Amino acid sequence: MYKIAVLPGDGIGVEIVPEALKVLQAIALRFGYEFEFNEALIGGAAYDAVGHPLPAETLDTCRNSDAVLLGAIGGPKWDKLPVQLRPEVGALLPLRKELGLFANLRPSVLFPGLVHASTLKEEVIDGVDIMVIRELTGGLYFGEKKREQTSDGGQKATDILSYSTFEIERIVRFAYEVARKRGKKLCSVDKANVLESSRLWRETVNKLARDYPDVETSHMYVDNCSMQLIRNPRQFDVIVTENMFGDILTDEASMLTGSIGMLPSASIGGEVGLYEPSHGSAPDIAGQKKANPLATILSAAMMLRYSFDLEEEARLIEQAVRTVMEEGYRTPDLMEEGKTLLNTEEIGDLVAAKIRIL
Numbered sequence: 001m002y003k004i005a006v007l008p009g010d011g012i013g014v015e016i017v018p019e020a021l022k023v024l025q026a027i028a029l030r031f032g033y034e035f036e037f038n039e040a041l042i043g044g045a046a047y048d049a050v051g052h053p054l055p056a057e058t059l060d061t062c063r064n065s066d067a068v069l070l071g072a073i074g075g076p077k078w079d080k081l082p083v084q085l086r087p088e089v090g091a092l093l094p095l096r097k098e099l100g101l102f103a104n105l106r107p108s109v110l111f112p113g114l115v116h117a118s119t120l121k122e123e124v125i126d127g128v129d130i131m132v133i134r135e136l137t138g139g140l141y142f143g144e145k146k147r148e149q150t151s152d153g154g155q156k157a158t159d160i161l162s163y164s165t166f167e168i169e170r171i172v173r174f175a176y177e178v179a180r181k182r183g184k185k186l187c188s189v190d191k192a193n194v195l196e197s198s199r200l201w202r203e204t205v206n207k208l209a210r211d212y213p214d215v216e217t218s219h220m221y222v223d224n225c226s227m228q229l230i231r232n233p234r235q236f237d238v239i240v241t242e243n244m245f246g247d248i249l250t251d252e253a254s255m256l257t258g259s260i261g262m263l264p265s266a267s268i269g270g271e272v273g274l275y276e277p278s279h280g281s282a283p284d285i286a287g288q289k290k291a292n293p294l295a296t297i298l299s300a301a302m303m304l305r306y307s308f309d310l311e312e313e314a315r316l317i318e319q320a321v322r323t324v325m326e327e328g329y330r331t332p333d334l335m336e337e338g339k340t341l342l343n344t345e346e347i348g349d350l351v352a353a354k355i356r357i358l
């Protein structure tokens, strides 16, 4: 039996998470497993209910589980709260930090059926398969932050960006191990022409490169990388980068797959793995059954792979998603002429049905 903490969160989080549970149930039935789902509050929903976006019971539920499935958090309703109570800073970041989840894997894979759903040309994106590995518990997100008054009556705001050798080595080694099992190419992305933290990052990568002669190592500045991802994404196999660069580059990389609604993520390396789509709570479409649940469903596949070591089952979920896309069923974010428009639940139903018959 696998115990899964389920944190739907805010906005479309409450619409997409049930679809992933449906798919996990289909896996449980087909393979004879039992998944115990323990739902807990997080984000704005938790703040509204109990006055804090990350209640202690939620953290306990996560710690007492084999994996965590999260929808999304945040939204305009909570944007004006004091910063420590905002869902992003008060819940998501401490959850990642508390659980020690330093490695965030965001695979950008184009399913063949979606080659025309992207805003980019077929000849550029056909066959894209990139794994972005984002450092998740350091950098600007967790550095000291302060606000001061200045003598001219204005204010000064500071966010510190720092990385230690230990933190860099940990994520870069992790990325090399992943690259070794894939296309054996690692591109480290930094801003070493300007930032001291990036210079330490690059030096550390160069030192570790000696331990991985079978992997081709390259370095790229983050501004160039953001351009190269659109110019020629197939040049990349594994990208490793610091926290904020990884946040931004993965939203960009999501468009190689057709939609941000296709980009799953796994945050691992700590006590218990956390699986969540890379996108947010999408307040603009929340409550309308328009959300694409596939990033969450694919995150559940990553849970089976990385937390439970159920590779065959993970692949079956990915195959089910691929088949539903090839058959032309779409949520609005992926809609093209001649395809069939479905809502969030209908797409989830179809994927679960494929799990039963594939």
Ligand SMILES: NC(=O)c1ccc[n+]([C@@H]2O[C@H](COP(=O)([O-])OP(=O)(O)OC[C@H]3O[C@@H](n4cnc5c(N)ncnc54)[C@H](O)[C@@H]3O)[C@@H](O)[C@H]2O)c1
Pocket: 012, 071, 072, 073, 074, 075, 076, 088, 092, 260, 261, 276, 277, 278, 279, 280, 281, 282, 283, 284, 285, 290, 291, 292, 293, 295, 333
């Ligand atoms: N991990 C998280 O929980 C997470 C991640 C990013 C943003 N956020 C939060 O979410 C809120 C909204 O942020 P945002 O608007 O910048 O980013 P967002 O990712 O929520 O939405 C950006 C755009 O993508 C669309 N989109 C996102 N997910 C989709 C899906 N599954 N299907 C179809 N369309 C989808 C949205 O409709 C919107 O137009 C903010 O409060 C932000 O802090 C949370």
Ligand SMILES: CC(C)[C@H](C(=O)O)[C@@H](O)C(=O)O
Pocket: 074, 088, 089, 092, 093, 247, 278, 279, 280
């Ligand atoms: C909501 C926010 C704190 C979060 C991040 O920046 O890590 C999100 O954008 C993500 O990509 O998971």
Ligand SMILES: [Mg+2]
Pocket: 247, 248, 251, 278
């Ligand atoms: Mg982000």
